[in-house]
Amino acid sequence: MDFTFDSLTEDLGQVEISPPASLQIFEELPESYDPRIHWLDGHSPPHPYFDRAEEIHSIVSEIKNRLLFHILQGCKLLLQRANCHGLLEQFDSNAHVWKAVVSAQKYCNNYLATRAECRETYLPALKANPKLFSTIATFLSMDRNALRAINYGFHQYASDPEMTVEYASEFVAPRRIVALGPNHVAVRHKDFNKDATQILGYLGALWNLRDLANMATAALAPEIYGSKMFPHMSRLPPQLAALIRIPASRPATADSPRQIPYADGQIFNELLPPLFRDELALVQRGEETHTYESLTIDMAEDLAEYLLARGLIEHKTTGAVLELDEPIPTHHLAILVQNISYTLPAIEMEQRVFTRGGYRDNGTDEMETLSIEERIEFLAASRKWKYEEISGTIRLRAQRLAYRMIAEEKLKTCQQASNMGEAAVLRMIIDALEYANWEAVVQNTGEAMNLWKIIGDLIGNNELRSE
Secondary structure, three states: OOOOOOOOOOOOOOOOOOOOOOOEOOOOOOOOOOOOOOOOOOOOOOOOOOOOHHHHHHHHHHHHHHHHHHHHHHHHHHHHHOOOHHHHHOOHHHHHHHHHHHHOOEEOOEEOOOHHHHHHHHHHHHHHOHHHHHHHHHHHHHHHHHHHHHHHHHHHHHOOOOOEEEEOOOOOOOOOOEEEEOOEEEEOHHHHOOOHHHHOOOOOOOOOOHHHHHHHHHHHOHHHHOOOOOOHHHHOOHHHHHHHHOOOOOOOEOOEOOOOOOOHHHHHHHHHHHHHHHHHHHHHOOOOOOEHHHHHHHHHHHHHHHHOOOOOEEOOOOOOEEOOOOOOOHHHHHHHHHHHHHHHHHHHHHHHOOEEOOOOOOOOOOOOOOOHHHHHHHHHHOOOOOHHHHHHHHHHHHHHHHHHHHHHHHHHHHHHOOOHHHHHHHHHHHHHHHOOOHHHHHHHHOOOOOHHHHHHHHHHOOOOOOO
């Protein structure tokens, strides 16, 4: 890769990595823990505005209240179909109980309920209405009524007149909702071009609760956390866009590119899980102790060694041991860094929006076998991260830290070789990862640093080869 430009050599500054956390893996927080204010590893994530607890609570409440309104409308329709007149007559006066029961259902491996909601609202509703709670839970468990109502609610939420919806099939994954800003999303037209009552007929989960966390971060600061896919992804060559777009385990075919050994989905879903599994196994056997920070660092170092073509790494699905022939190119690294600027803040935000569960029957979700009532009691009392919550968050943190390690090492090499063009891009990568001078960048450009745009511009100006 040859960088020939001189316009990007200004040092935009850097921000130091946050100090290490001392909380041990699976360690409980003190009884003073407040899930509306505190974070489950004891430290506020190092992202702008994440220390604004009340603003975050207000944003999340607005999103979820509107979603739950539509979910409850789906419940009403299902009650009408089932001729459950007794529950219908009492429905509006017991809406808070319905919200509690439906939020504790497992939907696409996750739960809509949060620790704060269970502690403040759902547990009191359960204690005050145990018999009604049980009756509603029984109805929602029949014929997959809970899943059907949630499906309906998501469909209606994205179709709400207050939402600005863009249709983009090329860069939106099937049945996903991409967050662009407050009440502003992008979806596939064919996913939502269905009659609402038709949605009630689907017996499996259609949508992904994780998109709610992206909506919350995008509403908090759209210039920083809103998706930057449009229009910049369309300007990237296919081989670069594929770093983000190719599903993690899609087999190579004559019509699709060979699986990239460090595509974003490949790293998160196939390469980091074995690292996490092995480190956690050592902790559980008492052979190792880890804080959340030390676990992140160890995983990041292993991933960085692989991406720098100096180390081996296991592929989860195949069990194969992978090795790169050459280090990841700088412009490929930039593409991956921009993507994690969308995904990492959202996964940090998840604990304020919903609760991760885990794949069915894989033994990592302690809530799966509990009754609806027991799930609410569990979350109301919970003061520590669950397995899948740790796994998802630490893997993305490790990706971010590995990218930082790689960029810093490559920057030293470039400076020694006087390759100032590539060095400028590497400084931008570091600045993007650490939100360096982000306020000034937003004031000047209207958005946080967008590496997809920068790389696209360099290729468009023939200042960077596209491969």
